[in-house]
Amino acid sequence: MQTIEMSGTKVLVLSAQGTPVATEADGNDMIGEAFSAGATLVAIPVERLGPDFLRLETRLAGTVFQKFVNYHLRCAIIGDVATLLEGSKALRDFVRETNKGRSIWFLATIGDLEARLARENA
Template sequence: MTNTMDMAGTKVLVLAIDGPPIATEADGNDIIGEAFSTEAELIAIPVERLGPDFLRLETRIAGTVFQKFVNYHLRCAIIGDIAPLLENSKALSDFVRETNKGRSIWFLASLDDLRAKLTRVGA
């Protein structure tokens, strides 16, 4: 079940773990529509919802979807453990490290970590 919640003054759309996979640009568009319909400012996506190729950077799926989120002024947090993927990809490790320094796209272990990050950055 997808729901919205307030975290540190930010309206967050929290996607359900058991929803359809996000595997294409069109899937990203659907999430943008859902975020707009709930007036969310940030989308929290469980890592389990990502399609198998989403974080394989050579497919460019993540980059395309994340760029659309940014273009529509939506922030995004991928929530969950991606350590196994990071071990096998220096490029992905670099990407995660750099995005986590910014204000638009984050990779975090839990919703509690998201709440703490929003509190630190001033929502």
């Protein structure tokens, strides 16, 4: 885990290795880490997501993402979710809609996050 500055935004970048985000409490821990680091955005590698995180019927992603929004934090899921998107129209719709907003994004690379922040803060 490291904190970096990207286009005027302090980003907490989680490593791909570590405890998976598999419960609401894990989401709370990330929010606490972000506040401790002074970050306003958390970049989470897709590898860190528990196996049920993006299964929308579990409501885990929605609950965790809503907490990020409630605490005025942004979140970027970094990595390839194409396989998951192929199997779920609901997830495809969810990713498309969140990517239109300013709070929750799904991006392929950390470079894509940097580019998006640069465009947003230009």
